Amino acid sequence: MTVTKHRTGTREEWLAARLELLKAEKELTHRSDELARRRQELPWVPIGKEYRFETDEGTSSLADLFRGRSQLIVYHFMFGPDYTAGCPSCSAIADGFNGFVVHLANHDVMLWAVSRAPLVKLQTYKRRMGWTFPWASSQDGDFNFDFCASYTEEQQREGMEYNFTREPVQQWRQGEDGGGEDAEAKFAAMCGIDAPAYLRERPGMSAFALEDGVVYHTYSAYARGVDILWGMYQWLDRAPKGRNEDAGVWWRRHDEYDKR
Template identity: 75%
Template sequence: MTTHMTGTRKEWLAARLELLKAEKEHTRRGDELARRRQELPWVRIDKDYRFETDAGSASLANIFQGRSQLLVYHFMFGPDYTAGCPTCSTIADGFNGFAIHLANHDVMLCAISRAPLAKLQAYKRRMGWTFPWASSFDGDFNADFNVSFTEQQQREGGIEYNYLREPPASTIPFRMGKEAGNESPPVQNAIMTGTDVATYLRERPGMSAFVLEDGVVYQTYSTYARGLDGLWGMYQWLDRAPKGRNESGMWWRRHDEYNKG
């Protein structure tokens, strides 16, 4: 017997109509936030960032591939990782489906990571992904967009992520080892990327938007942490499921790792 409140169809419909009012207000609020994102001032990018891609060395303008808009997913895959971040991987699982639609609407979607291109290509083949993925290895791009940090920054409290300054790593409440008994997502993600937690957390997730006008690239938007929630497709479905997210600790895996012993 369920412990959840039950009712008649009439009672459900009355409650649903009340909820619909709130949902419509939420939608209108979302439209307003989207408009405000688009009204942000553009920041000219003058640094000559270089990337390695499947087609060879490329500038940031080259990454647009003929489009005027570029959306970059800052995928956590550091040079010391043996595989991509499992959490970023669940987000990226959705990219194949809509990247082609964006590309045909003047928007290029590309993931960028610090790992060497060969590592990215191998992992991309493993995951069965086809969206563009560029390596920023040995460049400043990730650091300049606040998604990669040095060991010294981490140790001394010099990390500024999601527009906030973090305390030194020694005060972060995650054990800095591969303790399988610790189910916190940072530890589990570190284990699954073949690193310790400190190394894993020197990379961070995010997304940035750019526009190309008259040969000049401008940054228009960046978001991090929970700002990526809307890009995580499975959570949009879970938020509409009867039990919601219904989670305790890290339950997700890479899509080829479920049902493994």
């Protein structure tokens, strides 16, 4: 019989350790409540620029995306114009949208995904994934660029401002996999592009409010700031072995696991 290498103990020892952990979990919950309050206290920035989006219902403005609600949350989904499929990581996050988008919509909050790919590509991929949440294309506008979710080749060469920090310039190697890290090169290939093109799109989320006909930008988060949106990670963080990613990237689009 194989004996586990993990620390073992009695039920009494487990309960004592669990009660100590419970104290820390409660502290984290209270800290999270405080951070939520501080997010809501951020100053609102009025948006004077006119943004246009292509949706299933036709061309829409940013105000139109509210669909009668006073709050809007946009998930910046990595799906550039040249991608052949959406980012696998963004896809894993978006797998959870169908379940709660209806609840948000009935609590005065509209949730949209927005990408720069043409609408027809988004619609095709959406059908493949079995998703029904609203997804808009910002292909011909500045929305993604203005909200730090897309970058030009020139910006990439000079160093991009992402997650409120200037990134170091990437020295991409020519004729190879794009010079990205293993995960970046792998995901780029899964999207039908090279690593530099893949990384000119970035994940994130932005929140907006609509009052008296004026749209305000209220909050944005990027990188690990959207980690909490990964439903699968919240479950894995409570599993016996946690995220268990010593071997690197393991996830795929949900219809690709049987193809490995």
